[in-house]
Amino acid sequence: MPAVARSYWPDTRCAKAFWGQHDLPPYRQLLADTLAWANPGSGERWLDLGCGGGAITRAIWERTAGTVAEIVGADCAEANADAYARLRENLTPAPGERIQFVCHDFSAGLEAFADREFDHVVSGLSISYAEAFDLATGTWTTAAYDQLLTEVFRIIRPGGRFVFSVNVPNPSWAKVARFSLLAAFQSERPLQYLKRSWRMLWYGRWLKREARAGRFHYLPADVVTRKLAAVGFVQIAQRLSYCDQAYIFRAHKPS
Ligand SMILES: C[S@@+](CC[C@H](N)C(=O)[O-])C[C@H]1O[C@@H](n2cnc3c(N)ncnc32)[C@H](O)[C@@H]1O
Numbered sequence: 001m002p003a004v005a006r007s008y009w010p011d012t013r014c015a016k017a018f019w020g021q022h023d024l025p026p027y028r029q030l031l032a033d034t035l036a037w038a039n040p041g042s043g044e045r046w047l048d049l050g051c052g053g054g055a056i057t058r059a060i061w062e063r064t065a066g067t068v069a070e071i072v073g074a075d076c077a078e079a080n081a082d083a084y085a086r087l088r089e090n091l092t093p094a095p096g097e098r099i100q101f102v103c104h105d106f107s108a109g110l111e112a113f114a115d116r117e118f119d120h121v122v123s124g125l126s127i128s129y130a131e132a133f134d135l136a137t138g139t140w141t142t143a144a145y146d147q148l149l150t151e152v153f154r155i156i157r158p159g160g161r162f163v164f165s166v167n168v169p170n171p172s173w174a175k176v177a178r179f180s181l182l183a184a185f186q187s188e189r190p191l192q193y194l195k196r197s198w199r200m201l202w203y204g205r206w207l208k209r210e211a212r213a214g215r216f217h218y219l220p221a222d223v224v225t226r227k228l229a230a231v232g233f234v235q236i237a238q239r240l241s242y243c244d245q246a247y248i249f250r251a252h253k254p255s
Helices: 012-023 025-038 055-063 080-090 143-155 173-186 190-212 221-231
Strands: 045-049 070-075 099-103 120-124 132-134 139-141 161-167 234-241 246-252
Touching (some): 012 190, 025 173, 025 234, 025 246, 055 070, 143 221, 221 234
Parallel strands (some): 120 161
Antiparallel strands (some): 161 246
16 A cells, blocks of 8 residues: 555544635635536435535525525535534525435445436535555556546436536645635634635645545546546536636536
8 A cells, every 4th residue: 555545534624624615715716616507406406526514515505595405415524414414504494304414435436326316416626536546556546536427427317417626637726825815814813714724735735645646636627528428428518717726527417
């Protein structure tokens, strides 16, 4: 196994650090751009894959004024269950059981979900972290990433969409930080804001190190497009967002 095999993603400390990104202007832009492409509607069932603290789930709920049928957030960090409990308490109209959290490691696939269970799947800056280690060759591979795309295709109904963001190759966290700095000074609690940003940058260095080792996958847009097409998605589009440090993809499952 490689020297650094431990993943921080399931840790409560890591999960909470990324709750902080929701205040950053580049993330707000990414969220708005993702929602515009997701275009959620009444009566739909959505899966928010690698949901973290539920920023996208909240945005879908608010954009549809609570008329979606269901949103399931899935993430490997159990701490995010608390964030979802708070969402259920605070959102208007009250979602009750129509917003749920499932603790799930998507590197192992999506066996928790049935074929065609969801109308659409959304994911924010998460699927790059599907990881697979090949003991025979002693290397990290893209097998879990590829399998995850196959599984997303399986659980979406015909005609449904997969809208997701992923970081560009070798993303510049410094650029994201620069675009966020002004917000730090405008924040009511600038010190807390800077502390959270510092934590995210710390994890950001770990992510880039592991991406260089092949564990995580910040892939060029044409590679992601080819992978989506290989599992059957059509009408694949992509654009830049997050001060050009992330792509947003929209792909359809044929009707
Ligand atoms: C950068 S955060 C994004 C969180 C959220 N989507 C958002 O937009 O705020 C990446 C998320 O992916 C989750 N994640 C990473 N690896 C995972 C895995 N193997 N299975 C499930 N979730 C995973 C992390 O726990 C984290 O919540």
